[in-house]
Amino acid sequence: MRRSRKSGRVLKSALGASCLATAFAVVVARGAPQEEGAPPPAAAPAGEYVGSEACATCHEEQATALARTAHGRTQAKNWDGVAGCESCHGPGGAHVAGEGDKEKIRNLGNLAAADQSEVCLTCHERGDRAHWQGSPHDGRGLSCLTCHKIHHPADAAVPKALLTKKTEFATCGTCHLKRKAALMRSAHMPMREGTITCTSCHNPHGTTGPTLLKQDSVNENCYSCHAEKRAPMLWEHPPVRENCLNCHDPHGSLHPRMQIAKQPRICQQCHDEARHPTQPYSDASVAPEFFPNSRMFDRGCLNCHSQIHGSNHPAGMRFHR
Template sequence: MKSKKLWKGVFCGVMLALGLVSASHAEDSPSGSLTRQQRDAVCTKCHDESERKPILSIYQTPHGAIGDSRTPACQDCHGESQNHLSGKTEGGHRLPPDRVFGSKHSPAGYTPISPQAQSEACLVCHKAGLRMHWPGSQHQANDVACTSCHVVHNPTDPVRIKEEQPTVCFKCHREKRAEINKISAHPIAVGKMACSDCHNPHGSSGPHLLKQNTVNETCWQCHADKRGPFLWEHQPATEDCTNCHNPHGSNITPLLKSRPPFLCQKCHDGPHVSPSPTGSAVAGIQGGGLAPNTAPNNNVVGRACMNCHVMVHGSNSPAGAFLHR
């Protein structure tokens, strides 16, 4: 019994000592003794529903989930901002927080910190997964900050909604807006696809911020029937789908860069098309009509080259390359 009491006394003494140490560390930190809600209250007593931009609606987002221990407080993103909280002024205005986000001056006239510094504040938490290739990526190198695309305080972030995401991307990539509205295009304009289905805007090991290592691997995520392997492979299709297709849109179906037979003749100038590019039909067109007792060349009517070569992405037909099986 005496030994049990002795150990109980030692245990209580150790716990009391640990409590005193942690309390002393909390006093050393300007906000270490405050809960997350209390730290936020320091800011929200001024920044309330009267702000021009929504502030309190952050509590309707994952960044404001009170029950999650990972949820940051205002100071975790904006800095401790002691000069701002103490009311110090300069030129008649209160000094700004340590970190001001955005691309333009705030309504209070504060200058945002650099795009790199803004992204670094976000990457403290959001560093792994899809963001692991952010350093050195095209967006990072061109001073695109997280806040250039994401809206943190709003309950809904448009860039994370499939139907609204393209409008965020088109703020910079305006030429792509025109392309997706052409006759032949992926269903981005109707909200069935989003830019992030093919691209990872946070960086990629592949070209053009693609989610996969190559263009073809990205296309094959949906177009698996074009992957092969085939007995007769079409080299341009094996190398890069964009040799023939414009993935963002074209006025020639299906997403082709130019019409057959002209598209095919960029590479194929062999017996089928010699000595004139498309046989007797072109000679007739150049002369104002077909020559007597001749018919249009199969290479230029109907589906042109694809009248015979149906399996243009590759074929397993024993009859020969790209013929119908």
């Protein structure tokens, strides 16, 4: 029996529902009480702004360290017209008046993750960070401060992008241990050699593409470095054009060119037309010595079908040319 399938109407319904939800959100949000009616969780204690110099009186070490970073250099004001320490920590008047009362200043470490990020997004919600809200990392309770550290010690090198670890690879590897391990595989991207990093392909702040890829599709992402693969071809190989991951694992593999399985099995998972694609190729030419068949050694099936990513040769239908 044919398995039950839902019709395309469900998709259309979902699309419609999303549009309605959007409209609803706009209407509701417009009618929602403004900030003054319901202070947001990240709101700072009320009070006077005192300026960063006042902060440095007690927090000299932090001020010195901060001065070495872009946050220290900038004189840009946030949308409330405030610059310096108080652009993140809120007005420090009550804190100063309270002789350093920690309850009277916004300490980001005490905020919920979403509230921490909200403070950062006040200035940074644009460019690569514009899709943070609702992104996978946001949804799992991570915040900007999970990966970034604003106040590094004054006597230490400041990691790029104020990361919590010395390198981007180490920062991502804190949670993504599997990915870190995968780079030790025989076939891997030049990541542990330092040529590319996680953010060469991914934008951890949220994207419109799948799995936080920087581009809108897997293939567009791969074409960023492999421009020779992007040309429209006379003879297209559909799984290639649809998704590079049908055959490759970019995080590392046991098999050359990061293929997901060994030749010839990787091709035979699809190619079960008659004749040679359907031969098992597990035989030894001369038993008992094992010697690989011509579809097993070197490039396997690609020994003959070498233009497997597509061909522009009139005689390249089977990717020989």
